[in-house]
Amino acid sequence: VDRWSRGSSPLHRRDPRAKLAALLVFLVAIATATQGIAILAGALFLLLAAALLWARVPLTGAVARAALVLPFTAAFALVCWLAGDPARGVALLLKSYLSALAVLTVVATTPLPALLQALEFARAPRFLLMVGQFLYRYLFVISEEAQHMAKAAAARGATAGGLTENRHRFRGAAGALAVLFARSYGRAGDIHRAMLARGFSGRLPALDTFRFRTADAIFLTLATLLPVLLRIAAARIA
Amino acid sequence: VARILKSCYFERQVHIPDGFLSTPVWATLDAAAVPAVAAVARRAQRGFDDGRVPLLGVMGAFVFAAQMINFPVGVGTTGHLVGGALLAFTLGPAAASVTMCAILAIQALVFQDGGILALGANIFNMAVCGVLAGYLPFRLWGHGRFRTAAIFGGATLSVLASAVLALGELLLSGVRMPGAALGISLGLFAISAVIEGAITVAVMNALEAIQPGMVRAPARRPWASTAVAVAAVMLAAVGVLFASTAPDGIQKLAEQTGIGTRATALVGTPFSGYQTAFLQSAWMRKASAGLAGLVLVYGACLAIGRVARRRRSA
Numbered sequence: 017v018d019r020w021s022r023g024s025s026p027l028h029r030r031d032p033r034a035k036l037a038a039l040l041v042f043l044v045a046i047a048t049a050t051q052g053i054a055i056l057a058g059a060l061f062l063l064l065a066a067a068l069l070w071a072r073v074p075l076t077g078a079v080a081r082a083a084l085v086l087p088f089t090a091a092f093a094l095v096c097w098l099a100g101d102p103a104r105g106v107a108l109l110l111k112s113y114l115s116a117l118a119v120l121t122v123v124a125t126t127p128l129p130a131l132l133q134a135l136e137f138a139r140a141p142r143f144l145l146m147v148g149q150f151l152y153r154y155l156f157v158i159s160e161e162a163q164h165m166a167k168a169a170a171a172r173g174a175t176a177g178g179l180t181e182n183r184h185r186f187r188g189a190a191g192a193l194a195v196l197f198a199r200s201y202g203r204a205g206d207i208h209r210a211m212l213a214r215g216f217s218g219r220l221p222a223l224d225t226f227r228f229r230t231a232d233a234i235f236l237t238l239a240t241l242l243p244v245l246l247r248i249a250a251a252r253i254a
Numbered sequence: 255v256a257r258i259l260k261s262c263y264f265e266r267q268v269h270i271p272d273g274f275l276s277t278p279v280w281a282t283l284d285a286a287a288v289p290a291v292a293a294v295a296r297r298a299q300r301g302f303d304d305g306r307v308p309l310l311g312v313m314g315a316f317v318f319a320a321q322m323i324n325f326p327v328g329v330g331t332t333g334h335l336v337g338g339a340l341l342a343f344t345l346g347p348a349a350a351s352v353t354m355c356a357i358l359a360i361q362a363l364v365f366q367d368g369g370i371l372a373l374g375a376n377i378f379n380m381a382v383c384g385v386l387a388g389y390l391p392f393r394l395w396g397h398g399r400f401r402t403a404a405i406f407g408g409a410t411l412s413v414l415a416s417a418v419l420a421l422g423e424l425l426l427s428g429v430r431m432p433g434a435a436l437g438i439s440l441g442l443f444a445i446s447a448v449i450e451g452a453i454t455v456a457v458m459n460a461l462e463a464i465q466p467g468m469v470r471a472p473a474r475r476p477w478a479s480t481a482v483a484v485a486a487v488m489l490a491a492v493g494v495l496f497a498s499t500a501p502d503g504i505q506k507l508a509e510q511t512g513i514g515t516r517a518t519a520l521v522g523t524p525f526s527g528y529q530t531a532f533l534q535s536a537w538m539r540k541a542s543a544g545l546a547g548l549v550l551v552y553g554a555c556l557a558i559g560r561v562a563r564r565r566r567s568a
Contacts, residue, residue: 111273116366141295148356150311162319189325190456204312
């Protein structure tokens, strides 16, 4: 997703604030749908697919990526189906999948720092947003460290096995996690000192400020009107 | 079916995707989450230097990474740390809450794990109620002899509370569940909560062995936060009782509030006259009532924030 978000299509260049607003309208439109969900879902899927193609994001990759929500939803849909309400199950599947795809479309065309900056424009607490930025920045560093630990443990024969050895493995895993905790804690201190050395003043400087152009206005109008109009049309047909 | 359910419940906490919650439920919870997050962020920021920002960010990354270290549970299955309670014991409840908020937001945005409209619900369940409920036993009994029990109980309670809240919200939204499935999922929640408790105790012990002094002694906090924590626990407990004794009652309730008078029940009451004037179709009413409610709460929060800031600077 990170690689996709660094493209330079017209959709990438739109103001992140406009994209966020459009996303919100899209999500509300689909969340409140009650009739003609199948038709609506088809139309909205085509809309999103067009947007993804326009942004030159690999379509199959994005569609597969959004399917990550499906296992969770499928479990509930199955329960609904067993409870004798198959229509509701299908609706759940379609709604959650399309919502995920819509979020993915926005995230795949906007770098995360820009997205968080746009949220700051909506007066979200800056402290929280900065924590989010650091989280995302160090996510892969710490994860890699954890993976190394897991690999090292596996190399020493720590795979899930019988009950007798499990106690030791449990303790071993706890020890590894504690080491990871302490290392992350220490790393945070190092990062902070490095930031202070570079003149950190309590807020992260933004490299570029947003400009709301005519193209953004056109995009916002279209992107908010289309889902709503489709929604009305689907309800008419059904 | 059991396999899918099991993997869902064991793999992670319940992150509600978009499309599951009915409009009044998500709108109310989003509205409730906004001031809660603001308060928590302010509290976490208070009294600390800006070194707090990288610390919380990196610890959030740690919670993500902790999912990669598997703990053997039973025969052949593995579990992993959820982390809310561990963060509360080491960083303090407000900081843990902020970190969990950031984690949930990143998960929703980047990993499609949990929805955007449902973000308020997820934050309410896990970052606010889960963390506070987990911190409560530690705050009460974290000093003395029952320390280990307090840690275990806190971690168990935090997972259980957030899971039960999520289940309750789903039921309120009219997701139907037969009694058997409800019982099974409650049982699975209980098991994964106990696993979380055991893992947290083991990690805390290991942490104290390698770096004593890392674990905070519970500070004397003002009564307000305790009251909120107690409320969170009570809410969860009521949810359990409610769900276990009367699943049919909930379904009936969901039918009534869920389909017939969804919008007018919770969010739409102040707007009922306004909407019938020029919005005809039912869904338009619902959507506009929901949005108007959100805008109203947002505006109120902004205004309160302004006034508070002015008063502080004056």
